[in-house]
Amino acid sequence: MTNETNETNELQTYAIRRLKAWGSPDELEQVAARSKQVADDEFPTEVRWIRSYVIAEDDGTLGTVCIYQAVSPDAIRRHAHRVGMPADEIWPVADTVVIRPDPDREPVAS
Numbered sequence: 001m002t003n004e005t006n007e008t009n010e011l012q013t014y015a016i017r018r019l020k021a022w023g024s025p026d027e028l029e030q031v032a033a034r035s036k037q038v039a040d041d042e043f044p045t046e047v048r049w050i051r052s053y054v055i056a057e058d059d060g061t062l063g064t065v066c067i068y069q070a071v072s073p074d075a076i077r078r079h080a081h082r083v084g085m086p087a088d089e090i091w092p093v094a095d096t097v098v099i100r101p102d103p104d105r106e107p108v109a110s
Contacts, residue, residue: 011048011069013093014076018086020061028054028062035083042082046075051102067093 022028080087
């Protein structure tokens with residue numbers, strides 16, 4: 001984990017693991033909408049959501065690995081608490097290596 005304070009308020013990139021947080025895609029979608037709204041309205045200079053990868057957990061629930069920019073891990077925790085979702089693990093991202101862009105969603109074959 002990195003320092004809890006950031007004297008310059010410069011945004012840094014973090015990966016957040018949210019373990020077994022949601023029971024269904026609908027529940028996740030509702031919380032995601034609230035997360036974006038809270039970040040935009042209440043943390044506009046402290047937290048910026050970049051993307052999330054939804055994880056199918058072993059017990060059938062859904063978790064996520066989220067990429068955020070924030071001024072500190074504490075800002076991420078405060079945002080998560082305000083939304084009502086976990087922030088089980090927060091890791092500072094040291095660098096980004098992109099071999100290929102994220103794939104576009106394709107329709108499921110019928």
